[in-house]
Amino acid sequence: MSYASSFHERPPTPPVPAFAPDRQEELPGALPLYSFSTPAMGTEFTLHLYSSSQDKARSIAGAAFEEVHRIENLLSHYRPGSELSRINREAFDHPVTTDPETFQFLDYAFAWSARSEGAFDITVGKLMKAWGFFGDTGRVPTPQELSSIRSQVGWRNVCLDPDRRTVRFLVPGIELDPGGIGKGYAVDRVVRVLQDEPVPASLISAGSSTLYAIGSPPGEVGWKVRVPVPGKPGHILSTVLLRDTSLSTANYTEKRFLDRGHLYGSIMSTETLLPIESVLQVTAVAPSATDSDALSNVLFALPTHARASLLDSLPAVSALVLTPEQETAQPEAVRWPAPIAKEDCECSTMMEED
Amino acid sequence: MMNRRSLLQGLSLSILSATMGVSPRHGEAEDAPEVGDQPVTSADRLRIAVIGPGSRGKELIRQFLRVPGVEVVAVADVYELRFLQVNELVGKAVPAYKDYRQMLERRDIDAVVVASPPLFHAQHVIDSIQSGRPVYGEKTMGFTEEDNYNIVNAVTQSGQIYQVGHQNRYAPWFQEAIRRIHEGEIGEPTHVYAYWFRRDNWRRNVPDPNLEHLINWRLYRESSGGLLEELGSHQIDVANWIFGEQPQTVLGSTSIVLYNDGRTVGDNVQAILGYSKGRRMIFSSLTDNAFMGDQLWVYGTNGSVQLTVEDATFYGSIHHTITGSDHTDAVRRGVKTGASYNYAADDEMPYRGPGKRIDARKAEDPTLTACRSFVHCVRTKTQPVADVRVGFGSAMACTTGKNAVFEGSMKNVPQWKPPAA
Numbered sequence A: 001m002s003y004a005s006s007f008h009e010r011p012p013t014p015p016v017p018a019f020a021p022d023r024q025e026e027l028p029g030a031l032p033l034y035s036f037s038t039p040a041m042g043t044e045f046t047l048h049l050y051s052s053s054q055d056k057a058r059s060i061a062g063a064a065f066e067e068v069h070r071i072e073n074l075l076s077h078y079r080p081g082s083e084l085s086r087i088n089r090e091a092f093d094h095p096v097t098t099d100p101e102t103f104q105f106l107d108y109a110f111a112w113s114a115r116s117e118g119a120f121d122i123t124v125g126k127l128m129k130a131w132g133f134f135g136d137t138g139r140v141p142t143p144q145e146l147s148s149i150r151s152q153v154g155w156r157n158v159c160l161d162p163d164r165r166t167v168r169f170l171v172p173g174i175e176l177d178p179g180g181i182g183k184g185y186a187v188d189r190v191v192r193v194l195q196d197e198p199v200p201a202s203l204i205s206a207g208s209s210t211l212y213a214i215g216s217p218p219g220e221v222g223w224k225v226r227v228p229v230p231g232k233p234g235h236i237l238s239t240v241l242l243r244d245t246s247l248s249t250a251n252y253t254e255k256r257f258l259d260r261g262h263l264y265g266s267i268m269s270t271e272t273l274l275p276i277e278s279v280l281q282v283t284a285v286a287p288s289a290t291d292s293d294a295l296s297n298v299l300f301a302l303p304t305h306a307r308a309s310l311l312d313s314l315p316a317v318s319a320l321v322l323t324p325e326q327e328t329a330q331p332e333a334v335r336w337p338a339p340i341a342k343e344d345c346e347c348s349t350m351m352e353e354d
Numbered sequence B: 001m002m003n004r005r006s007l008l009q010g011l012s013l014s015i016l017s018a019t020m021g022v023s024p025r026h027g028e029a030e031d032a033p034e035v036g037d038q039p040v041t042s043a044d045r046l047r048i049a050v051i052g053p054g055s056r057g058k059e060l061i062r063q064f065l066r067v068p069g070v071e072v073v074a075v076a077d078v079y080e081l082r083f084l085q086v087n088e089l090v091g092k093a094v095p096a097y098k099d100y101r102q103m104l105e106r107r108d109i110d111a112v113v114v115a116s117p118p119l120f121h122a123q124h125v126i127d128s129i130q131s132g133r134p135v136y137g138e139k140t141m142g143f144t145e146e147d148n149y150n151i152v153n154a155v156t157q158s159g160q161i162y163q164v165g166h167q168n169r170y171a172p173w174f175q176e177a178i179r180r181i182h183e184g185e186i187g188e189p190t191h192v193y194a195y196w197f198r199r200d201n202w203r204r205n206v207p208d209p210n211l212e213h214l215i216n217w218r219l220y221r222e223s224s225g226g227l228l229e230e231l232g233s234h235q236i237d238v239a240n241w242i243f244g245e246q247p248q249t250v251l252g253s254t255s256i257v258l259y260n261d262g263r264t265v266g267d268n269v270q271a272i273l274g275y276s277k278g279r280r281m282i283f284s285s286l287t288d289n290a291f292m293g294d295q296l297w298v299y300g301t302n303g304s305v306q307l308t309v310e311d312a313t314f315y316g317s318i319h320h321t322i323t324g325s326d327h328t329d330a331v332r333r334g335v336k337t338g339a340s341y342n343y344a345a346d347d348e349m350p351y352r353g354p355g356k357r358i359d360a361r362k363a364e365d366p367t368l369t370a371c372r373s374f375v376h377c378v379r380t381k382t383q384p385v386a387d388v389r390v391g392f393g394s395a396m397a398c399t400t401g402k403n404a405v406f407e408g409s410m411k412n413v414p415q416w417k418p419p420a421a
């Protein structure tokens, strides 16, 4: 069965059940706030939570971070022992039977590929390597290098068989890189763990690019999240109050390198095999962190009209998009829940130095 | 290639002929059947049941479901929340039992995975074996001396397959490093220093105080051997493998530095295990500093090896190489004169140069290899490498060692006896 053909009509459903707030315990007002962090997935995960004791907070953070590391061991393409690396190594030689969770994760990632006509695509592994974004600091590949990997990129070359739970690559050289969705998934899994504990108010952050807020701090409507102006340290575009929902930001300048005065970002077009330069930053708010993470990249990669129609079809999602053309104009804001600081919108161009 | 070799190393001929710690040699690999992720026929279906699908049990379910043909058909646990978690994990409603004995009455179970706390291992393993099923049993094999002998007897008397959850035995970089150690690459290995450092309180959050002992069983002596049994058991297994025997003595020590929260096991543990010919293993576990992580150093008379969860690195002999050959050349040809400005660190400084790393970039998670290998053993009716004797070697050191640790004393470790007929 060709996987690609079966997917177009099916709307993606997040792989982790949505968080259902159920908090009868102590009000956070009476409780101290604890903060913990752990390095994982090439960034730092942070957990802020209100808890009745340090011991309890520590145990909860322990369970949360155990889950983060479990997901890293499942999905890291840097770790040879991860399930994803095993699939990358073997799925061209034979169909790889995987566990239900990994299967569902891949199924979901490819559902976003279908939904975005391939603009979002986790088969970018080789492309990221060619651009030096795999553990390196970045480099411009030659046109020959790019054309030699063209056949190794493309989600339609991956076949998932739900009956056997197998993954198979139809061409050699495919490498899955879950960078555009994995951290969101890890955040959702942590939310799931915190749901079992449960905690009255908490904020989990995957290196600040994906966050999920549970409840809100005492006396607040939500957890404050500041959306910066890219390339302008200290300038804030908007401050969102987040409660029982997630937010992700994909940013042109977050992972990038400078070569001969040109700044190259790491969100790639699978069509041109070049970094996308038509967008500076996307922030998406969505009920699931897997979704907001994927969506921030999907919206980054889509052309303007497709972006608008996708957002039209997703009423639970709000987004704030900054493009270089917008220099002094309004950013694109769809259902954005907070005021936007207009005067800060003189966005930097691709030729920036910093 | 990795599959074939690691699979072969997952097999041994029989319990009785297996010499503890010695895995079959690579040469045999060529004749081994290839087990990759080939499409399976229904004859290859293997239906497993899990007793105690807690944290580790769920991980084993994930791993087993990566092996073609494996299905999870039932679970048993005293804590009902686990059933929901298993259903979420497997993606369907898995028949669930509060009493594992009822579960064992099912006719559709081909093998049993025991992942309950160690206190219950003997009961769960022996009942499963006696129900006629092969068992994948988590470490530490038994909780008491009696448990360990009882499991050995039940397994050997039934001829049933038993594999213990010491997955390091299935890690290709451990296999390769220990093969080279056995070939003499670092001379005679005399010491193993094992570190397992963490920075966490080892305590799980408990939704209801009545569940404290069920969930935090690791923190109380009546249900746990503390850090030696929970973490050290894996490393003692590696030392047993390297030295080719089980330890004879254990000297122990423990205290609570940070987590004075009512637990009765220590939050840091040190133990010295004595092997024959004066060889020693030193185990140290801290929970207030994660600097060393989980690693072992093997020191030999002619080099050292570091073993980690991801790789193995060999270091040659560093200082004071004293060779007995007579360097007549120095006399015959004379010595050379020249500039001498090569700086060398002080003799007593630790070596900070590079070593030679075993490339493990293609190795899958050893627990997956262990599960795959168990499935292969069940299908082909062969005994695994991590067999009951391997389980015994580490478990006995822990069952005795934890008492030495709690008392701050030195104890003799009961030795392997040929199983009762």
Ligand SMILES: NC(=O)c1ccc[n+]([C@@H]2O[C@H](COP(=O)([O-])OP(=O)(O)OC[C@H]3O[C@@H](n4cnc5c(N)ncnc54)[C@H](O)[C@@H]3O)[C@@H](O)[C@H]2O)c1
Residues within 6 Å of the ligand: B051, B052, B053, B054, B055, B056, B057, B076, B077, B078, B079, B082, B100, B115, B116, B117, B118, B120, B138, B139, B140, B165, B166, B167, B214, B215, B230
């Ligand atoms: N091989 C490894 O690397 C590894 C790693 C972690 C744990 N382990 C081992 O796995 C075992 C389980 O550890 P864990 O961390 O999963 O503990 P856990 O507490 O998370 O899970 C144990 C499960 O057994 C259940 N249980 C307790 N008593 C029972 C009984 N009498 N009958 C049926 N079920 C019962 C509990 O409710 C729980 O669900 C231990 O022996 C531990 O040493 C091995």
